[in-house]
Amino acid sequence: MIQTVDFKSTIDRYKVIFFDSFGVIKNYKGLVPGMKDTFDYLEASQKDYYIVTNDASRSPQQLSESFVKLGLDMITPDKIISSGMLAREYLELKVPDGIVAYLGTEDSAHYIESAGRHTIRVKDIDESNINEVNGLVFLDDEGFNWFRDLNKAVNLLRKRNIPAIVANTDYAYPLNTNDVAIAIGGLANMIEHIVGKKFIRFGKPDSQMFMFAYDLVRSKGPISKRNILMVGDTLHTDILGGNKFGLDTVLVFSGNTLPEDAETSITATGIVPTYICDTAVVLK
Amino acid sequence: MIQTVDFKSTIDRYKVIFFDSFGVIKNYKGLVPGMKDTFDYLEASQKDYYIVTNDASRSPQQLSESFVKLGLDMITPDKIISSGMLAREYLELKVPDGIVAYLGTEDSAHYIESAGRHTIRVKDIDESNINEVNGLVFLDDEGFNWFRDLNKAVNLLRKRNIPAIVANTDYAYPLNTNDVAIAIGGLANMIEHIVGKKFIRFGKPDSQMFMFAYDLVRSKGPISKRNILMVGDTLHTDILGGNKFGLDTVLVFSGNTLPEDAETSITATGIVPTYICDTAVVLK
Amino acid sequence: MIQTVDFKSTIDRYKVIFFDSFGVIKNYKGLVPGMKDTFDYLEASQKDYYIVTNDASRSPQQLSESFVKLGLDMITPDKIISSGMLAREYLELKVPDGIVAYLGTEDSAHYIESAGRHTIRVKDIDESNINEVNGLVFLDDEGFNWFRDLNKAVNLLRKRNIPAIVANTDYAYPLNTNDVAIAIGGLANMIEHIVGKKFIRFGKPDSQMFMFAYDLVRSKGPISKRNILMVGDTLHTDILGGNKFGLDTVLVFSGNTLPEDAETSITATGIVPTYICDTAVVLK
């Protein structure tokens, strides 16, 4: 079994910590036990931290509320950087008018509406409005009828040469110990293959996520990438993305990666974290 | 615009003709006008012919009935080779016991049941029977709830190391002039990526389809591949598969390939048909 | 560690045995110790057998000679089915005239010349003859200057819309305990991506290899696929291809697959052999 190091002494070497959310702070069982101590410690030691998440199904406000409910009052909306924020910035810059169609829940849509864009559910697209649709955003795997709306999305992209934005690159996510669910990233990938067009993806491991967080950190004062640590449970998103952006990285075992598989996975993929810790918990 | 040749004088050089079904004999509008003349001519000139189709949603009997309804009485079940027949042969040889789960309509399931296997809809899999499920077959994009059953299929394949058989390799199929529908091949491809396992695919361009047809032809007497012509509307399945198997091939414009795109597609893909004809119609 | 079964009692259930060559009969150290006993036993018990190999660098005659040198006199050229034979059949049927260009040693070219086609090394293509080149065959990773000739091959395929045939689908092959070499299949794959055209691949796991062998077996009398066993060391070629064709399969540990990795690989890929044996040796 691979050797792990202590999380507290690891983060003590850095000024700013980026955390993945699902699989690090919480998982399908709820809060990872002890994580409140971690954030208390960060606050007490005046280290800055951000939650860098591929979750585009809810706004930073809603994500923050979900942390507060778990007792993490310190995770305010400004601490959260989600792939949905990149999708919203893209729409603001590149889709100046018209309507933006989406696949996902209404919660995820409210999020985009906050960018001042009119939205339409894919199911509501018809001959009367299709020519005003100037973008399609894949937000969440829930909130729509897969058979009807995935087929409609394919035909929308065949008829209108508009950008297709994938706000969550994950292919699947865990539901419980035994089961996973197909994520919107997996559905978007299928549609991309069928229509043959190039979709625009936001989310780790893409550097744009890390850059967004890094910009936020730098807005408070100069800092080197050497002083930032990325903590994640997934080699292909958190660790690969953090490494590529030039950050040091910690792999933890509270989510996607099991301790018994870590060594094999690291060797097979060539994605090597700087450190490996059991969890992101600071032991009191 | 690319130059086409006469279909009748083309087939006159061959003893046996293989036809794709959808896009050649019929399309979303029904029978391609004039195709009855083609089959009358084949019968009159005693040329042998087979329908070689990636349609696994119905049995040869049912497919034959659909041709008879369109006036093509001569297309009897023994003239039809479908990718579903290969899936059935696979199950007979390689899944000797247990239950076979499927995604598709009940019609497609009857088909597999004819191989003497018990079948179960993916939706009916539960803790009491999952350990008896020894194979999963992707048959048709209809007949099930995509959200519920695609997610169940993913988890079935994570829990049971059983073969996953894709009986139709198409990613999408045309519904009418403007619209396409996602096909079971596209859905299967998504699930294969998510579970990371190797699926078994039957259907053109795979040689096994052509071999199945060629075996049938040879059972009536010796024949060289030089005397067999494959007629199809799709470069990536009919023409690529026919070429690779060593047959001469005809591309027709009654289906997937438009006359104005043919030259570009042939150059871009490097898939070159032996002949190009407007349709597979023998003009009287 | 995964449980293995006895090879002799396994093959006793079958009438015909297909063997992969490299990794089963021989490996980089030479003959797998004891394999002579296996072929003596097959001869004594009058079981039919064939060598089904992705090696297109030499003709069946030359491959047979290499077995005879190792003491396996019974492996005559008619026992050998190679992916090169499929490439040759393709050229005979589909490239009736002109010159066939190739990448590989001159030995591999002799092989194609036996199909009655004129051949040319890629390095010898120039303005005076390029318009007569009607096909390009990837035969072996040796016998040419990679920098000069891979670049020439790319430009040949951009200028002439001709079939590109890959006679060995392997991406790499072992040189010794520690090192592998890039195989012609890997080089061909790179060029396919760069030119964007569809190449024609022969070799396991493609069914056409198995069909070629099966046709040979059937020419001696009727036999069911149930009575044929495929023996191989590689999940992705031998076992996947054998399974898909409907044969029972044995994985052995004398080549690509290590005993300690077998279980993980089988679970990860979903490619499940019917049996697992240490080697293909029949113990006396």
Next chain:
Amino acid sequence: MIQTVDFKSTIDRYKVIFFDSFGVIKNYKGLVPGMKDTFDYLEASQKDYYIVTNDASRSPQQLSESFVKLGLDMITPDKIISSGMLAREYLELKVPDGIVAYLGTEDSAHYIESAGRHTIRVKDIDESNINEVNGLVFLDDEGFNWFRDLNKAVNLLRKRNIPAIVANTDYAYPLNTNDVAIAIGGLANMIEHIVGKKFIRFGKPDSQMFMFAYDLVRSKGPISKRNILMVGDTLHTDILGGNKFGLDTVLVFSGNTLPEDAETSITATGIVPTYICDTAVVLK
């Protein structure tokens, strides 16, 4: 044929212009005629500009010299952002000690040495030094023996779990009107498939290139992405990358994209430039 707009009136709407190098400013024939007028105009109108290039074969100093030789004295090294600079930053941050192996010319190696790292040609790796090699960088397709060194690179990555960095993502580049050459990005892609590990790629369309340039621009004063225009000849790198980063984009016809193919390519890929101009030339 697609409608183009005037380049001068297009850039007049922006404060900062990013230019691709090859295919925009120069091509295989040398300087694109008239480009000196463009840079004179930018200087006269005090617009800021940067060259954003996937060329990692030479340092910014050397690239600048090549522009000066063509008469573009104003393109000083500080105007140049290359994918090699990102590779260098990565090595500085993530490969603190040991030796960095490379494939490419010695010129490209000087580049990495400027990051204070010891370098070694892949051909010089042997048992005595392999354990000190802590990274492999793919820099250029020239300067090494493909057969010997690509094979050595495969085995290096099998023996040492070290990062593999691809400093140029292009698969091929034009040599003249008729011919292309395989680029280091194509070779790296082949090796990535063979070893099965995840390589780290720098270069357009990846956002990290644009971010590097954007950081440079912002260091001179606040600016919105709305005021930056990316000019390029390639949909998949310049235009896709610029769009994704949130910039407006211009496609020009002096390089990879031909006027007669533009409409088809834009529709097929879904990569839509904000503007299309014949060239990046400002007419006097």
